[in-house]
Amino acid sequence: MAPTLDEAMKRLDIALGLLEASVSRRLDADRRRGGLETELQLMQDDRARLAVELDGALTRLHRYEVATDDVSRRVRQAIGAVETVLAQAGQLAPAGQLEPEEG
Secondary structure, three states, X not given: OOOOHHXXXXXXXXXXXXXXXXXXXXXXXXXXXXXXXXXXXXXXXHHHHHHHHHHHHHHHHHHHHHHHHHHHHHHHHHHHHHHHHHHHOOOEXXXXXXXXXXX
């Protein structure tokens, strides 16, 4: 049974349809992959930006901690100086606390 020209044309038409569908799927997949690659690049850019911001925040935090320690030390010194002056003036109880005022 020799295939007729019509049958051959039908098979060719089916094969071309399958090829077109395959090409269409491939193009869609390439577009999606391109979109994913773009999204990944944006996420990597965001990550890098956030890392820089975090480094800056950690640097500021360290500076604030140093400043806080310095202020705390100075306040303790000032409290000690005030206690010394009050003790010399007879206003400080032996436990290091102010005596309640009488009256």
